[in-house]
Amino acid sequence: MTLPPSDGPQLTRRRLLALTGGLAAAASLAACGDDTGRPDSSPGTGGPTGGGPTLQQWYHQYGEAGTQQAVQRYAEAYPDASVEVTWKPGDYDQAVAATLVTDKAPDVFEYGNGPTIDMIRSGQVVDLTDVFGNALGDFNPALVKRVSYQGRIWAVPQVMDMQLLFYRPSMFNAAGIAPPTTMDELLKAAEKLTNDKVKGLFLGNDGGASLMGGPMLRSAGFDYLTDSGSFGFDDPAAAKALATLRTLFTSGHLLLGAPSDWFAPDAFTQGLAAMQFTGLWNLPDISKALGSDFGVLPWPAMDGGSANVTIGAYGACVSAKSAHVDEAKKYVKWLWVDGTDKQIDFATSYGLHVPARQSIAREAEKLQSGAAAEAVQLAQRHGHAQSHLLWTPKSTTAFTDMMSRIVKNGADPVKEIAALKKIVDAELARVTA
Structure with a gap:
């Protein structure tokens, strides 16, 4: 899983955490873009499963073999609704942003480091604070902070990239x-x-x-x-x-x-x-x-x-356009809060990632020894979320352009930072007005 880079091209979980500096354009975010260095799975759609209402769930196209089949298995195991999994190739972020404003928005979807501030402020996603219950304190605090706004939590971190x-x-x-x-x-x-x-x-x-x-x-x-x-x-x-x-x-x-x-x-x-x-x-x-x-x-x-250590996670979100908001929230809780076996499988069976719940990370066999265990400890001691919720795509693009000029062309970083600050301040004023 790759973290989508916040100061660089956006990657996928298996494209990554990902995790890049700025976890928003595709350097290829992890493993947190579409380049992972691994062959892509072919796109596909899972059929309806279970009983009750039918929920539409979207994932971006992960690069690691087996991920598509895994999320379809999870959906098929859910007892309280039929869950149709859609595997989205191409520019996933753009597809989500365009669909959320229509009546065809998926009930449940993942998004790199959680929904954008514009999605939250425009009412496109649902408050998921109550989904966590007593498990809230078990989630990595930096990831929870990244998906929080005005005292509410807008996504459930799925698994952590670093x-x-x-x-x-x-x-x-x-x-x-x-x-x-x-x-x-x-x-x-x-x-x-x-x-x-x-x-x-x-x-x-x-x-x-x-x-x-x-x-x-x-x-x-x-x-x-x-x-x-x-x-x-x-x-x-x-x-x-x-x-x-x-x-x-x-x-x-x-x-x-x-x-x-x-x-x-x-x-x-x-x-x-x-x-x-x-x-x-x-x-x-x-x-x-x-x-x-x-x-x-x-x-x-x-x-x-x-x-x-840079950390990030795709977050499970619920669309405000869903006709089954309560059912969608219940499904997200079942999968990403209560589903410990599925979280361990998704984190450690396809590449190596870390469950967002810290107690589950400690239980994962592949994370209990060697460099993997050391990496988990480093993330707990030194982990920083890849980007801030108020750091918008426009700020990300401007930052990436600035870094290219500094690193490749030798531009004066003092002058470049001063110019960037004007852009970022304008964006902050827009999203906090």
């Missing part, structure tokens, strides 16, 4: 260095690990322009928006953090032009880079290729900031 820094211990040992815990150590490690066959670090074929804006801001103690919902990084220290990506881009220590992009593990497993920032969903493939010769780290801190 983005981490993978590294090769054998290469670090050969170079005589330790895994990096600070940004300065990361830069030095990337240099030390680079030789005529291997680059020190891989952040994507664009040098991290579409992926690493959010992690770099959090590394320096900032985020897209503040907790109060205002522009979050109008500060020289934030400009310095973003400029660090330009330093990497021009250093010669960054892998560029890899056969596959950041959301696939190929550059790392083929030994083209000693470190790669990518999604947890790739862990099974990495383990198969490298055995125990890999580890996971949070993105390291700069002065004044903190180490961080």
Whole structure:
């Protein structure tokens, strides 16, 4: 599952968390776009099942084999309604946005990191606060916060994607260095690990322009928006953090032009880079290729900031146009709140992801040992939601364009941030009016 990138192209869960920096255009969000590095399942529609009313449920087209069949099995097992599953290829976000304003809106649908602020404010989705019941405190708090607005919760996080820094211990040992815990150590490690066959670090074929804006801001103690919902990084220290990506881009220590992009593990497993920032969903493939010769780290801190792990989740939403709102809410609760066996299956049987409920994550066998268990702990200690609810698609696009200019063209980050702030402030004024 990929997190849809909030500062880059939107990915799918298995396209990912996904999880990208800005979890909104397709870099291909995880594993959280449509590129996952895996073959796509063919689109299809599940037939009606069960008794009671008929509910329409939409999913975007996941890349991992078996996901389509899995969600159809879940629907068929529901006893209180017939659930027709529609598997939507192509531009899923656009299809949902266009359909929600019509009478053909699905009763239940998923959306990357939950519904947009415009969907909420225009009354297109239903308040799902009461769906959680006593289980609310068991859901990852950062994910719940991401789908909350004005004291109400507008989606149920399905499963969590995360983005981490993978590294090769054998290469670090050969170079005589330790895994990096600070940004300065990361830069030095990337240099030390680079030789005529291997680059020190891989952040994507664009040098991290579409992926690493959010992690770099959090590394320096900032985020897209503040907790109060205002522009979050109008500060020289934030400009310095973003400029660090330009330093990497021009250093010669960054892998560029890899056969596959950041959301696939190929550059790392083929030994083209000693470190790669990518999604947890790739862990099974990495383990198969490298055995125990890999580890996971949070993105390291700069002065004044903190180490961080980007997390995100597709959220189950209920359309306000549904003729069966109560039944749709009941189904969402059955599947994504109470359905612990299904949540573990969806999270760990197709790639590797983490159930949104923390107690269930602890129960999942594939997450109880090794790098997977360490990744779960890192997400709990250092997890940051991929984006803020008030960070709109327009803000995302402007941010992505800004990052490209800074990283690829060497634009002045101070001036670029000042120009971006005007766009974001206008968007914030619009959605909070």
